[in-house]
Amino acid sequence: LPEAFVFFGILHSIAAASLIGLCFLHAPVWLTVAVAVFVFYAPDYFSSPDFNVPWLYWLGLSTEVRPTIDYLPVLPWLSPALMGIGLGRLAQDRGLWRHLPILPRRAEILAWPGRHSLAIYLIHQPILVGSIWVVTQIIR
Numbered sequence: 001l002p003e004a005f006v007f008f009g010i011l012h013s014i015a016a017a018s019l020i021g022l023c024f025l026h027a028p029v030w031l032t033v034a035v036a037v038f039v040f041y042a043p044d045y046f047s048s049p050d051f052n053v054p055w056l057y058w059l060g061l062s063t064e065v066r067p068t069i070d071y072l073p074v075l076p077w078l079s080p081a082l083m084g085i086g087l088g089r090l091a092q093d094r095g096l097w098r099h100l101p102i103l104p105r106r107a108e109i110l111a112w113p114g115r116h117s118l119a120i121y122l123i124h125q126p127i128l129v130g131s132i133w134v135v136t137q138i139i140r
Helices: 010-022 029-046 054-059 074-093 104-115 117-139
Strands: none
Touching (some): 010 074
16 A cells, blocks of 8 residues: 555553653653553643654544554554553552453463563564454355
8 A cells, every 4th residue: 555654653652651661761661651641641732733744644643644554643542551650560560450350371371472562563464464364265
């Protein structure tokens, strides 16, 4: 789809959120949560035609965006990552993790997808597209 290429998609967004999230790993929990709330509402209050240039589309503050097949701008989508960091830190600081009735092995199983999210994303794409192709061949 040459008229709708990916200029800032999910992989870009994951990378940006990961790098920005590093800055909040040791920040106060209240600050991390406050920035997450700010980032979530920023597009509602700060969007402007001044951001309607291709090199700023990734911010999520433009009022119009070129057609694309995968668009996940930093604002507001950085918010869930920051909220996760903040809530995870809050749970860790309060010792809530030790009260979970999950055996260590089960906890590792639950953590595995988060540690391998890029691999999961890249592997599921050809499986999904291949499955859709097979179904369309059967339906025809």
